[in-house]
Amino acid sequence: MEKKSKLQILTNGFIKENPVLVLVIGTCPTLALSTQAINGIGMGLSVLFVLTCSNIFISALKKVIPDTVRIPCYIVVIAAFVTIVQLVISAFFPSLNDSLGVYIPLIVVNCIILGRAEMFANKNSVIDSALDGIGMGIGYTIALTLMGCIRELLGNGTLFGVTVTANVITPMTIMTMAPGGFLTFGVMIAIVNKITKGKVREKQQNKCLGCPGSAFCSEKEEGGEQ
Amino acid sequence: MSIKHQNLVVSAAPHVNNPVDTAVIMRDVCIALVPALAWSIYIFGFRALLLTAVCMCASVFFEWAVRRIMHRDSSTIKDWSAAVTGMILAFNLPVGLPLWMAIVGCFVAIVIVKQLFGGLGQNFANPAIVARIALFVGFAGKMAEWSVTGKMAAAILNASPDAITGPTPLALLAKGAEVPNNAQMFLGFINGSMGEISAAALIIGGLYLVFRKVISPAIPLSYMATVAVLALCFGLDPIFQLCAGGVMLGAIFMATDYVTSPITTAGKIIFGIGCGVFTMLIRQFGAYPEGASFAILLMNILTPHIDNWTKTKLNGVEKGGKK
Numbered sequence: 001m002e003k004k005s006k007l008q009i010l011t012n013g014f015i016k017e018n019p020v021l022v023l024v025i026g027t028c029p030t031l032a033l034s035t036q037a038i039n040g041i042g043m044g045l046s047v048l049f050v051l052t053c054s055n056i057f058i059s060a061l062k063k064v065i066p067d068t069v070r071i072p073c074y075i076v077v078i079a080a081f082v083t084i085v086q087l088v089i090s091a092f093f094p095s096l097n098d099s100l101g102v103y104i105p106l107i108v109v110n111c112i113i114l115g116r117a118e119m120f121a122n123k124n125s126v127i128d129s130a131l132d133g134i135g136m137g138i139g140y141t142i143a144l145t146l147m148g149c150i151r152e153l154l155g156n157g158t159l160f161g162v163t164v165t166a167n168v169i170t171p172m173t174i175m176t177m178a179p180g181g182f183l184t185f186g187v188m189i190a191i192v193n194k195i196t197k198g199k200v201r202e203k204q205q206n207k208c209l210g211c212p213g214s215a216f217c218s219e220k221e222e223g224g225e226q
Numbered sequence: 227m228s229i230k231h232q233n234l235v236v237s238a239a240p241h242v243n244n245p246v247d248t249a250v251i252m253r254d255v256c257i258a259l260v261p262a263l264a265w266s267i268y269i270f271g272f273r274a275l276l277l278t279a280v281c282m283c284a285s286v287f288f289e290w291a292v293r294r295i296m297h298r299d300s301s302t303i304k305d306w307s308a309a310v311t312g313m314i315l316a317f318n319l320p321v322g323l324p325l326w327m328a329i330v331g332c333f334v335a336i337v338i339v340k341q342l343f344g345g346l347g348q349n350f351a352n353p354a355i356v357a358r359i360a361l362f363v364g365f366a367g368k369m370a371e372w373s374v375t376g377k378m379a380a381a382i383l384n385a386s387p388d389a390i391t392g393p394t395p396l397a398l399l400a401k402g403a404e405v406p407n408n409a410q411m412f413l414g415f416i417n418g419s420m421g422e423i424s425a426a427a428l429i430i431g432g433l434y435l436v437f438r439k440v441i442s443p444a445i446p447l448s449y450m451a452t453v454a455v456l457a458l459c460f461g462l463d464p465i466f467q468l469c470a471g472g473v474m475l476g477a478i479f480m481a482t483d484y485v486t487s488p489i490t491t492a493g494k495i496i497f498g499i500g501c502g503v504f505t506m507l508i509r510q511f512g513a514y515p516e517g518a519s520f521a522i523l524l525m526n527i528l529t530p531h532i533d534n535w536t537k538t539k540l541n542g543v544e545k546g547g548k549k
Contacts, residue, residue: 172330174364183338 040148044141052133252306258431285312317421452502
């Protein structure tokens, strides 16, 4: 793998390898939580914190963790940070805690965090892993908040809880329901594809990297053929 | 001088040519919808014509615009399919719906359901049905507001001009109130979505389509028969259930959409029965008073599987054998 600069590692997650819109991992909380913009920020920052900390820890411990039981080890590290986040949110932001609900504890099994641990942190240095975690976390936050803004504006007529269009035009409630989530998600993926001209996949050195299952796929080790 | 100029056509087989193309079929569907349109103008007044015109224009515009944006051939507006979608969508809306909501519906139908999936022939579900459901779920209040706008309507539907909204027969039935008699139901002296009120006018259009061989009667007949049989099973009046809500419009004009219904006759009958079963199940046990559009959408999604089950057996091929 060719060496990337620190800045590249950081900005990689923004658009080029955006975890949600390009790698298409961690879609379940994305679809469920992007009904409101504020949810997107809350969830995004929680993931950003957990991802950065777990990337640092896993990267630092990569020599210690035996290869055969690495996934359980990652889960333990991730779960520890998720617990911290959950306690902090429920202590200081009870309303956010209510609206995020079960999705905070579910960060433990979020594909993005496990995926980045497997794809990046266990191969790279601590600093690189931290930058990757921050970048991916920011990318996730951007995607979720943007989706939340679109769905909240169209489906509820508000933005961050402030009424924008609700008293002018009747909001289309379907946008805050599941169909609206899939619709917004699909359109955003299409737009990102258009911006990056669909070249992201081709540029990846490891063909498997774009695959959502790459974190757990055994063929990756043998350089599987997509 | 080229061969063409001598009226000689050199081509590969088959040589039998049928002049019927998409545009001819779609124009026939438009003609078949005219009786129902005329009836709804008679009942609801000028607003019905306006709503239909707006939906047709918006659909054709979206078809043209989105194909231009996607760098595809935008001459497909000439095949009338977008116009038919707009017309059928208008028939599915309450006549008093704000026009911008109708335009949102056209956007859903043409851009999201039809063009994003690849245009005519590639859509997984009937565009008009998905648009109706999107509006129904999205603007629940407005879509269930059955305003009586025409003066004629106020007189015929026994509503005083002050009270400008009246429930549909199915809503009356759900509330346990007195429902219109079967003659009123059949002829269309009832309230409801713009184009679905008169069973008689829709049947005239349906007969025209069957006569012109545009549609096969398999789906409408199996759909209606299933509704009637299930109505009897549930102890309801079958004629009322057939004439109420969207069954007639759905069975004749929406379930028979070529793209989203099975190919073989056996498949069509399965499709019609499925539509009937789900319509009656939703009416009887669901939260909504009407389920025709949901039933047809569900069967649209099952269509590829039905096509798979009812594959025609090739002559001379053994069961389970290879070609």
